[in-house]
Amino acid sequence: MRFLKGHGTGNDFVLLPDLDGRITLTPELVATLCDRRRGIGADGVLRVASFDGGEADFFMDYWNADGSLAEMCGNGARVFARYLVTAGLAAGTISFMTRAGVVRAVVEGDAISVEMTPPKVYGVSTATLGHLTLAGAAVDVGNPHLVCGLPASVPLESLDLTRAPEFDTDFFPAGVNVEFVAPVSERHVRMRVYERGSAETMSCGTGACAVAAVALRDAGLDDGTVSVEVPGGQVTVRFEGGECWLRGPAVLVAEGDVDLRAIGA
Numbered sequence: 482m483r484f485l486k487g488h489g490t491g492n493d494f495v496l497l498p499d500l501d502g503r504i505t506l507t508p509e510l511v512a513t514l515c516d517r518r519r520g521i522g523a524d525g526v527l528r529v530a531s532f533d534g535g536e537a538d539f540f541m542d543y544w545n546a547d548g549s550l551a552e553m554c555g556n557g558a559r560v561f562a563r564y565l566v567t568a569g570l571a572a573g574t575i576s577f578m579t580r581a582g583v584v585r586a587v588v589e590g591d592a593i594s595v596e597m598t599p600p601k602v603y604g605v606s607t608a609t610l611g612h613l614t615l616a617g618a619a620v621d622v623g624n625p626h627l628v629c630g631l632p633a634s635v636p637l638e639s640l641d642l643t644r645a646p647e648f649d650t651d652f653f654p655a656g657v658n659v660e661f662v663a664p665v666s667e668r669h670v671r672m673r674v675y676e677r678g679s680a681e682t683m684s685c686g687t688g689a690c691a692v693a694a695v696a697l698r699d700a701g702l703d704d705g706t707v708s709v710e711v712p713g714g715q716v717t718v719r720f721e722g723g724e725c726w727l728r729g730p731a732v733l734v735a736e737g738d739v740d741l742r743a744i745g746a
């Protein structure tokens with residue numbers, strides 16, 4: 482099976498070109514491909530499929546590393562756009578379908594901007610990590626997020642994210658991505674994330690949008706740009722006139738063929 486590997490600020494993906502619809506993905510196949518020892522290794526899989534609906538020519542079929550489906554992946558969308566342009570399948574402003582609706586992407590040199598579902602801050606819940614329980618803002622970015630601000634006494638680097646944070650499953654019946662945030666200034670934050678279905682990742686685009694939305698809300702602003710530092714680099718999130726744009730680097734690093742029998746799929 483032909484694949485490419487790409488990442489956006491260290492959030493990495495196996496891309497499977499499948500414009501003729503020959504690939505049948507299963508949770509087991511996705512989990513095997515994403516296995517960092519037995520497979521290729523990635524935080525998720527992006528199947529590049531055709532779309533026939535008029536609004537877009539392509540469908541971003543995103544799967545988390547554990548084989549679960551998610552509505553949206555912001556970094557994945559940037560890597561998906563990088564693939565379409567590199568493969569000569571699209572140029573200029575690119576539109577493609579996701580499970581959260583149509584997405585527009587614009588290539589700006591090394592960076593790619595993607596128009597995201599405008600984040601909706603809709604409630605308050607908690608996450609528990611060991612002995613630390615934190616209140617957080619629930620944010621919908623097409624997929625669910627819980628944005629937890631850290632007290633100044635708890636350094637971001639000190640968190641043990643090798644284990645999943647506990648959360649209120651009545652509040653988030655479909656699971657949640659949990660962001661831990663340390664402010665740098667009003668419009669500059671640092672974050673780490675524990676992703677639903679992928680564990681700790683180096684970056685999360687929808688998570689950055691959720692965190693930026695909470696930062697702007699806390700500053701009493703509707704519009705503005707927030708810089709979000711993640712372990713894998715930096716992205717920016719711009720809110721303007723009701724739109725939300727995620728911008729950051731997206732690169733393809735390899736391509737090849739994976740032997741499905743050898744990886745036990």
Ligand SMILES: N[C@@H](CCC[C@H](N)C(=O)O)C(=O)O
Pocket residue numbers: 492545550551552553554555556557624625658676677678679682684685686687688
């Ligand atoms: N890394 C992604 C988010 C991927 C989906 C997430 N794990 C979920 O289950 O909602 C991003 O860049 O947005």
